[in-house]
Amino acid sequence: MSIQDVARAAGVSVATVSRAFNQPEQVAPDTRRHIEQTAQTLGYLPNASARTLRTQRSRVLGVVLPTLVNPVFAECLQGMAEAAAQAGYALMPLTTHYELEREEQAVSRLLAANVDGLVLVVSNPSQSSALQRLRARALPYVLAYHQHPDHPCVGVDGEQAVADLVARLVALGHHRITMVSGQRHASDRAEQRCRGYQRGMADAGLSAAPVLEVPFMAQALQDIVACLRQNPAPSALICSNDLLALRCLRAAHLAGRSVPAQLSVVGFDGIALGEDLTPMLSTITQPNAEMGQRSIALLVQALQHGLPPTPGASLTLAHGFRLGESCARPALSAT
């Protein structure tokens, strides 16, 4: 079922059929309707590979994400899918599990697949050789969830967000605030958020506790419980992501501390699910779906303009704070 078949069936040349689809105004109305009719009944669909080969544009965008198991990225991908469909692009998502090697592989595969551009969420833009390859090939790309002077990014100011949060907690009466983070060196986002904690504590005139770094999720629960059993124990935990916050809620339960009366827990990410939890998760919210949409939009816009997105086009989206129910004024005994 090719353009040939349609041309034959409609009694015109392939060129006319091609034009009927791509430059309808150049075809006589009667001819056009006839061709459309014929194509319709034959169930003709233009072959994307041939079109790509000819035009050097695939209308496919590559997406590189750490994982889909974290709802943050699933929500983001959903937003990308929306925006891409809107703009007539398809998506080809690959996951890396935070492994640099898989970032490389992903980019290779996507390059070979002739994607017109990519949106990436990487571990660390400064060290990513995958990004270097994209630049070398002058392939348009946008980083999501990042902020970096050398790359076009769509992100939020995670440092400011956490610093603000610290101020908010201090205003509530918290003094002993601990930051809980995944591997800091594995992600510049985690690092950025930790910096926000340190700055926020310093601004409040408090001494920052060492960041509780929980490298492996499997181990996280025990580490947090241990932290909560210290004396003095923290009255509030700031988590570098929402999944970690869930673990903290559980750890509080195991350690016999009620939330929020005896312990405040605040996450980071704003996954939609958090709103349905009991207690509703207090968290710094990022607009995850919008992050995806805007990343795609930035990329698509650049593709239409003909020049790749520049670092100057980077966007910082507004973050928010969901008060939720896992965060409150500390009990007097804990103050």
Next chain:
Amino acid sequence: MSIQDVARAAGVSVATVSRAFNQPEQVAPDTRRHIEQTAQTLGYLPNASARTLRTQRSRVLGVVLPTLVNPVFAECLQGMAEAAAQAGYALMPLTTHYELEREEQAVSRLLAANVDGLVLVVSNPSQSSALQRLRARALPYVLAYHQHPDHPCVGVDGEQAVADLVARLVALGHHRITMVSGQRHASDRAEQRCRGYQRGMADAGLSAAPVLEVPFMAQALQDIVACLRQNPAPSALICSNDLLALRCLRAAHLAGRSVPAQLSVVGFDGIALGEDLTPMLSTITQPNAEMGQRSIALLVQALQHGLPPTPGASLTLAHGFRLGESCARPALSAT
């Protein structure tokens, strides 16, 4: 950067370069190494579109899912991505938001994209015109999360699972068990689970209460609260999915009933997140990632064999039960 350039640079013909990649054993070791070396330094990657056009195989699989915002499908897609990467395929996922029209669109786009096959999660296989088109084109496909005699499926026996659950709840001492479901007509999965509830109740000699159908998630909370305030109120809720179960936990909170002491809540899906909640979510578990893996595996296997998967190749995966902490023996007053 085409095969031509590599051939020229290596001083061989394009055919030899092609063979060096696709049938290495047919090329003299020295020649092969030389070509690989040249390609490497030039940064050559074979052009997927040209290869697809020529071979009529894209090594891309289409995926049609309701949404990525429900972790069930995100986990499933992650499993698919794993299996596909393993087998050398890329994925092109599209979401439908449970709308039939978008199922159609998705299939059209994927057909045009020359996918070698598809995995779909649809509303209702019996009524899906999208599936008819796939059959008409003889394009291989597999349905995930479905059970249907006319289609190749990978799913679980949701009816049996819920019937078993009812028996389990009855054994714990529950009599007033209510099923909470999303729109039943919108999904044959929901319908299947509701049938399991009715069968289970009948088998236990209990009269099934009307299924509490909550069409819109936004409205769900109020409907469930109202249900819990009935007299007599149910002592246990079975939810047709985990997201609904979260709402039930919240509704219980709002209605002032403690879980599991005064109300048991059991979900369906086994999203990974449920295990980290407090109380840990009691639920019927499906192997979501495996569902994705096996669907892809079935498809890929068929592709390699050269003939599309048949309904006879369908798989029913084992479901499980996570005891969790949201389900227990009812308090005596409620018995």
Next chain:
DNA sequence: CTGTTAGCGCGTTCAA
């Protein structure tokens, strides 16, 4: 073991 060549389906010249 290696080279030459046709053609996959399409869009885009250039002519008519």
Next chain:
DNA sequence: TTGAACGCGCTAACAG
């Protein structure tokens, strides 16, 4: 306004 013909990059058939 329409048609004929070329070539995008690649694989496979055939020839050597």
